[in-house]
Amino acid sequence: MSRHTFTGLRGATSVAIGWDRPLETFFVQxxxxxxxxxxxxxxxxxxxxxxRELSTAAEAIAIARPWALLPADLAATLETDRLKTLGLSDGEYQAEMKRRLFPD
Known part of the structure; x- marks a missing residue:
C-alpha cells in the first residue's frame, strides 16, 4: 500500500491518495x-x-484535485506504486477476508 499526503484546500486539512494492493484500487481520503x-x-x-473501485490513478487524482494542490508527476508516482506490487499476492487470512467481504 502506498499513501501520499498533501495539505488540503477549501477547508480540508489533508488529502491522502495512494494505491491499496489488497483491494486492487487507488484511494482518496x-x-x-x-x-x-x-x-x-x-x-x-x-x-x-x-x-477495484478506482482502477486508474487518473480517477483518484480527479477526485482529489479540488481538495489539494497535487504535483504534476503524481499519476506516474501512483502508477509506479501499483506496478511495485504486481508480484505480491494475498496471504491466507487476507484472501479469506476478501472472499467474505466480496463474494463472487
Missing amino acids: VLRPDPEEVGEEETVVWRGTDL
Missing part, C-alpha cells in the same frame, strides 16, 4: 476539522474502499 468535536477531524471524501 479528504479530512477537515470536525465542527462538532474540537480537535478532531471528519472524513469529507473517502473513495477506493471497495474492491
Whole structure:
C-alpha cells in the first residue's frame, strides 16, 4: 500500500491518495476539522474502499484535485506504486477476508 499526503484546500486539512494492493484500487481520503468535536477531524471524501473501485490513478487524482494542490508527476508516482506490487499476492487470512467481504 502506498499513501501520499498533501495539505488540503477549501477547508480540508489533508488529502491522502495512494494505491491499496489488497483491494486492487487507488484511494482518496479528504479530512477537515470536525465542527462538532474540537480537535478532531471528519472524513469529507473517502473513495477506493471497495474492491477495484478506482482502477486508474487518473480517477483518484480527479477526485482529489479540488481538495489539494497535487504535483504534476503524481499519476506516474501512483502508477509506479501499483506496478511495485504486481508480484505480491494475498496471504491466507487476507484472501479469506476478501472472499467474505466480496463474494463472487
